[in-house]
Amino acid sequence: MSQDKSEARARHWVKTRNLTYVVLVLWFIFSFVVHWFAKGLNEMNFMGFPLGYYMAAQGSLIVFVVIIFVQNWLQDRIDDECGFGEN
């Protein structure tokens, strides 16, 4: 394998890894942290819902969908930038 290719791979992997870390932190917050405080959040209202219930029934789910589409959009950009975009 050429020097260029392995350097490109290293750069690509660092970027991919950092993106993945950010995604996992967000994932952790909306999977666990928010629901740990469900009781307190229920005191607040959001669109007519008690917030703690809303987050478990809908809020977290919507965040997950957004995260996954945005992550894939960013990952595609990383791939293209490093010359690993496939066709």
Next chain:
Amino acid sequence: MKGGFIDNLPKIYGMYTGGFLLFVGLMAILEQFGVDADTIGILFVAFTIFIYAAIGWLSRTMQVDAYYVAGREVPPVFNGMATAADWMSGASFVAMAGGIYFGGHGYLAFVVGWTGGYILVNALMAPYLRKFGCYTVPDFIGTRYGGNFARLAAVVVLVVASFTYVTAQINATGTIAARALQIPFEVGVWFGLLGILLCSMLGGMRAVTWTQVAQYIVLIIAYVVPVIWMSNAQGFGAIPHFSYGDALHRIAELEPMLGVGTPAAEKIAGVSVLTNLHNAPGEGMAAWKFVTLVACMMCGTASLPHILMRYFTTPTVRAARKSVSWSLMFIFLLYFTAPALATLTKLQLLDPNLATSIIGRSIEEVNALAWIQKWGSVGMVAISDSNGDGLLQINEFFLRPDIIVLATPEIAGLPYVVSGLVAAGGMAAAMSTADGLLLAIANALSHDLYYKIIDPKADTRHRLIVARVLLIGIGAAGAAVASLKLTGILGAVAWAFCFACSGLFFPLVLGVWWKRANRAGALAGMICGFGAGSLYLYWTYTTGQTWMGIDHLRFGIIGMPVSLVAMVVVSLLTPAPDAEIQAMVDETRDPSGGTVLDATH
């Protein structure tokens, strides 16, 4: 039609959806002409199964890559739909809303866990496994770590997890077939299996893919229609998802008035009364139970082979990622509807201002209701005037949680055609998951155990025949176990997730993310994690005791940390993998270029 099958997919499935809606319309007209509910139910189930079987027949194949990975040509949106159907089982379709109805906030952990798990699938697994180019999940373990022993350990975990899961699905198909076709449960189970095998046997992954897309369309229509209908009747608008907050407040207002929380004065087998408040999340132990269940379901999602193998079928790595996002989108549509359904159905029964409410009415009046009689006759609903005052109290109304979704159209007084539609949807959900699971097991046994370990010289024809014989054998074993009715649907499903995450989660993740992980470590991770989880399950299930509130639904919380520690410690104590393996990991992380394994491996 011009172009190939793949080019015409939107047109084909568009026509299919139109045809299905036409069929629903035809049934509605038949109902107007006085055709009875039973006939409509039979027509719905029989017609849809016939369609799936026809797709299965048209997709028959004798090619290895078509059989194992659908020829790697499934476009992302369609793979998303197929994964959604593969994923949403009898438990999601039939049991989840019922769980929320009875368990309240605590059961929303399933909703969160079964969606957020896809973040892990997307971030940690799917694109890399697709790049790797394996046919099965043990194929990845066996090649990355090397050696038949690692491959075999992965096969064992896969078989245990998937088999636990598949019995629950065959149980669900049996339950629905029995009700819709008016046959005994034991016969219904075998009938359900026949339908499942018709979809998968001749065409393997290719047939399963195209039937699952068809099944997704049926199940999502069947789930959403009754909710929208009910919501309109209750004045929450056409899309209740964003406006049923008032229903929650109304339930919270009614609960103390009706005395929700009073235990039943007597016990009736198989049914229970509503005692949990609808929206009462706790702190401390309750919050801990919530997050541990979420964790097990998420990591289980990311380790269940029948889901991961769906992403082997896309043309490229990028398409694999895209199809994970579409999968989550399609799953989300059902999962954010489930709590709405549970809430609106509860309001139907509880709110004295609604014509459909039963609590507080006279026992005589309630017993005269058609749906109470129908479900009561099969022992799934029971009314008992414990305090003898002639009025129905909340703790005198017994219900089996699994029937909420199936009975909702009748509870809300919707036409029979909606009940028939829901039965067809439940059947689609259970069949599609059972298909994927049976195929995952049979493929692991035929590819990894038979071809890779026992007889590496076997020719293609031979391999595919073995795969089909195994499919029938495992299906029959699953149906035999299901007909014994050992566990409930939701319980068995949670076990499958815990088995999978205990044994496979870290060996799979670290296989990509940690170059230093080696064969000895992976073996230790699989054996110790799976062993510890299983032993804990045995202990807690037989003694009824729990440690830190970890019950049999979340034993993955024991298995996973054991697996991680064992894998890291043993890997570090033994030599690093050789340069060839390390290069293989680098290759896996690079989305461009061909697969790591060649196509005819």
